[in-house]
Amino acid sequence: MTDSQQESTVGRRTLSRRHLLLGGAAAGVGAAVAVGVDLVQRSGGETGLPAPEFYPTGNDTEPFYGTHQSGVMTSPQAHVTLIAYDLLPGTSREGVERMLRLLTDDAAKLTLGSAALADTEPELAVVPARLTVTVGFGPELVKRVNPAALPEWLTPLPAFNRDSLADEWSGGDLLIQVGSDDPLTVSHTVRMLSKDLRAFATRRWAQSGFRRALSSESPGTTMRNLFGQVDGTVNPAADTEDFDTVVWQGDGAGWMAGGTSFVLRRIAMNLDTWDKLDRSGREQAMGRNLKNGAPLTGTKEHDEPDFEAKTSLGFPVISDISHVRRARSENTHERIFRRGYNYDEAIGDGHDSNAGLLFISFQANPTTQFVPLQKRLDELDLMNEWITHIGSVVVAIPPGCTEGGFIGETLFR
């Protein structure tokens, strides 16, 4: 056996984890190598330990230009910040165009790991870590540019009975979703884009969320929310015809062809009362088990729930008012693509949690796809005892653009 055969075997089977991660696979290949090597040479640092060989993924990128905006189909990054702006009264159609060009240019640069045009901290831009910037339009922005182009569905969601919405988490003329596996990258990107917007708009709100770190588990693992539930099992698969149908607006949608709609519901989850419920009660409320998210009639996460199955006493195994049952529609059109995040904010004394879910969904039409679903859940869902919708946002996500163009350009035609 030659040395390189030996290495191959070792590399694939018996190296220690540390060696495997830091050594065996190190100083790899492609565009990442240059950075890897550069980082390796920066030995020392705070700990004074020599930097081991390493294969960082911080310079992995997601495309910015394309038919669709990134940050929708993109495998969810670990961190997200959503920011909403209100246009200044004086921001005209021309102003909106200037703003969107600026935003597009800087978003494209930052996505590649390059400094923004007037980047005040260019050294913070070099680690994109799959950065995506997704831009959405509220009704007011569309009206300023092209009132005739306002989609019927681009309007606040109807009031649901159980809503307890706060202005500070709702609405906005312009939405920016910044996602990255690196929290410092999100922070820097938000700051750079915020500065671009200063002359055109004021910040209305900002909301941040997280999932497991990229390094923590296998991509494709469905996220867990802070109730410990597997959250997001029923979702169209990315890059399939099914996904296209559920999410993207078709050619007949005019300026929105290739776009979609974004719904954000800030859902406060009462961890304190949830804690008082036993495990069986929790699983009944959801209709799925906590271990792996399988429906109570199945064993694996993606098993189809059997709503006809009965217990020995003749009761449904999955309760008719469980979340999984109430969320399901016979109408296959009433489906959405979920891409949510957890939030957990610092809290004052006397409270034990200020946490919940940034429920985010993308769907071609929120009125016909999201609203009926939410209406059913609002009317009846065992989970309602522990959750409250406290924020609501609908924006249009225009299609992507090509280099030289800008996000939203089709609205100006």
Next chain:
Amino acid sequence: MTDSQQESTVGRRTLSRRHLLLGGAAAGVGAAVAVGVDLVQRSGGETGLPAPEFYPTGNDTEPFYGTHQSGVMTSPQAHVTLIAYDLLPGTSREGVERMLRLLTDDAAKLTLGSAALADTEPELAVVPARLTVTVGFGPELVKRVNPAALPEWLTPLPAFNRDSLADEWSGGDLLIQVGSDDPLTVSHTVRMLSKDLRAFATRRWAQSGFRRALSSESPGTTMRNLFGQVDGTVNPAADTEDFDTVVWQGDGAGWMAGGTSFVLRRIAMNLDTWDKLDRSGREQAMGRNLKNGAPLTGTKEHDEPDFEAKTSLGFPVISDISHVRRARSENTHERIFRRGYNYDEAIGDGHDSNAGLLFISFQANPTTQFVPLQKRLDELDLMNEWITHIGSVVVAIPPGCTEGGFIGETLFR
């Protein structure tokens, strides 16, 4: 060339990053494998894409038991939450012991990736991602247990002229530092430990911080703060005699032998005014360049600054009132070990930043090591124009314990 030679060459030079990370190095070895395989089998998920082979590091652990507590010498994780508690008036010496035993047991379990004793969301405990829990004592806790044992240095720092301290970021009888590379793990751990403390203490404040994600860059890379500066270059190297001298209390320290002190200064950084300063002005203020943190008299981060070097006009290259010059003491005892984090909080309208640094340092004695250093900086430091200390905390970090013992047990002897 045989197939395996081919693979070896490919694996080391030309595989795409994705293949290398997700395929070539996959399904590795050791304890992590079981989890890796388990995760691989959980295909599907939100995206519907089959989960690629992957080698997650989410179940990497740091030791809990030992001579010293973890979270000091531990290579800094990506995320930290610090929480301070005030003991309830009725929490006696016996109550403190019960509290610390509970805290120790749950921290030890969670560190290993096991559920806490009364874990309400055990599924969130399975990804430690190098979780550490570090426990510190304020003066009041020591007094309740053993007033004679109060170290002279365990007292609020003297008031510095430029301080603008807020109660909401200062003080506390008990401090818990929770660090992990995974934000969901931090959130879950904080919640579990908070519940342990309910009967004994009330929460005084909580502060969260971040660095680059574990996956972003090579371990050992010195962090950057939100001014874009390399922050923490001058630091004793972990696990050296030098580190022992600077950080750990020696055998003569009684119950604190093997312990250290923790100083937290919440430093607001005015990103808006900093942005108005040009690059040269920024580098002059710091005395280091922004590119790689090298002193203005050097080329590499760890080059020794030459404070005697003069420009052609006869001025010092590194200003006498630059941060790097003012932080330096002739007295080698006046040194600390820094382990800080960035913070960046959601902000209201009309402000562009609410961000800064959770300056954290460990040193055997804060009075003789930290205070003189901070006094010099408080008196004169070009950086002072853009920073304000708004919170201040000193706690004693007792030594580690062995299995069956509890953190702080030496205080009860």
